[in-house]
Amino acid sequence: MVPLGIYLDNAATSFPKPEPVCQGVAEYLKTACASLSRGSHRGAVQVEEMFLETRSLLGELFNVKPEHINRIVFASGATEALNTAVQGLLKPGSHVITSGIEHNALWRPLKMLEREGIVELSVIPCPEGHALDPEELANALRDNTALVAVTHASNVTGAIQPIPQIGQICREAGIPLLVDGAQTGGVYPIDVDGWNISLLAFTGHKGLMGPQGTGGLYIGPELELKPLKYGGTGSASLPHEMPAWLPDRFEAGTPNGPGIAGLRAAVKFIIAEGLEQIRRHELELAAMLQQGLAEIPGVTVYGPADPAAKVPIVSCNVGGVDSEEVAYVLDEVYDIQVRAGLHCAPQAHRALGTLDQGAVRFSIGYFNTKEQIDAVLEVVEVIARG
Ligand SMILES: Cc1ncc(COP(=O)(O)O)c(C=O)c1O
Numbered sequence: 288m289v290p291l292g293i294y295l296d297n298a299a300t301s302f303p304k305p306e307p308v309c310q311g312v313a314e315y316l317k318t319a320c321a322s323l324s325r326g327s328h329r330g331a332v333q334v335e336e337m338f339l340e341t342r343s344l345l346g347e348l349f350n351v352k353p354e355h356i357n358r359i360v361f362a363s364g365a366t367e368a369l370n371t372a373v374q375g376l377l378k379p380g381s382h383v384i385t386s387g388i389e390h391n392a393l394w395r396p397l398k399m400l401e402r403e404g405i406v407e408l409s410v411i412p413c414p415e416g417h418a419l420d421p422e423e424l425a426n427a428l429r430d431n432t433a434l435v436a437v438t439h440a441s442n443v444t445g446a447i448q449p450i451p452q453i454g455q456i457c458r459e460a461g462i463p464l465l466v467d468g469a470q471t472g473g474v475y476p477i478d479v480d481g482w483n484i485s486l487l488a489f490t491g492h493k494g495l496m497g498p499q500g501t502g503g504l505y506i507g508p509e510l511e512l513k514p515l516k517y518g519g520t521g522s523a524s525l526p527h528e529m530p531a532w533l534p535d536r537f538e539a540g541t542p543n544g545p546g547i548a549g550l551r552a553a554v555k556f557i558i559a560e561g562l563e564q565i566r567r568h569e570l571e572l573a574a575m576l577q578q579g580l581a582e583i584p585g586v587t588v589y590g591p592a593d594p595a596a597k598v599p600i601v602s603c604n605v606g607g608v609d610s611e612e613v614a615y616v617l618d619e620v621y622d623i624q625v626r627a628g629l630h631c632a633p634q635a636h637r638a639l640g641t642l643d644q645g646a647v648r649f650s651i652g653y654f655n656t657k658e659q660i661d662a663v664l665e666v667v668e669v670i671a672r673g
Pocket of ligand 1 (some may be wrong): 298299343363364365366367390392395440441442467469470490491502609
């Protein structure tokens, strides 16, 4: 692998990872000698404790009640978590409300259920990639609405959805709220208990700064879901059915021990640094980048103008140039890594009117610096001049 120059693709996966994360994975591989719940020897107990500690740390970060820590079940990422939630909860005849800026990780399972005639879908528009209007969402509720499922922040424009207000609407209507926290975990506060979130999908490798292949789903105690995967759990092997208790019910198969060891170190790192400090730093750089880009003639910046209304994602285009071409030049000529195209979120690009051109997405991480943002702005100015 070659070392990268200026990495601004943290919304895809954060990089670099904090040193303790790398050490956590390496140490696990060197010392752990057991699979979770697959034995009673000391090694197995240590792994069990490590998993439990990681659930507790995540619970602390997301404000999950301590008695519900075991309701945080691990998955390979937000995609698996969202599929577990949607496919496990929805029954024929259900109505679901979602938004017009969803990532395919939520959009595709919902559209699959719609295609199969299992659910009816209402999509609340997010004009120009901004947040939805909670009143419009409230007006879309029906007698058979079984789920409100929305992303916490768009991975294209960064727009943060008003989850506290949406949670309040769901609380009053008695409808579960599924939040896709892939872009906010470790980047922006998430309050499961305070915001009435029934299902929270998260991924470990983006803002949480952990390894790829990690993530999970919080499942509220009021919900009964069918598991997505069936198999051995190491506990209660005799019955033909999956155990009724969590997390075992949703964790069939040998889990990603090295990944969870890295995730534990990552969440510890975030808690020690402080989410406010991380947010402050990333917001400062995002504001600098957004303002600088908006001042370059020919550059169009998308989404909310106020960086505080967004996670640290700034998407733009340079005139009519194909976004992939701009990203290619940034990488090849200037050693700046970004993501172009449709970002697995065609609905968001439909809202922006960029389905053909895509967009150049700069996504900031905790280890980016002001000097890097200055350098990027100089380069974009050169590219925009042609
Ligand atoms: C908003 C959003 N949801 C879900 C996902 C899927 O996450 P993962 O690839 O970890 O499954 C992503 C990743 O890009 C995302 O940005």
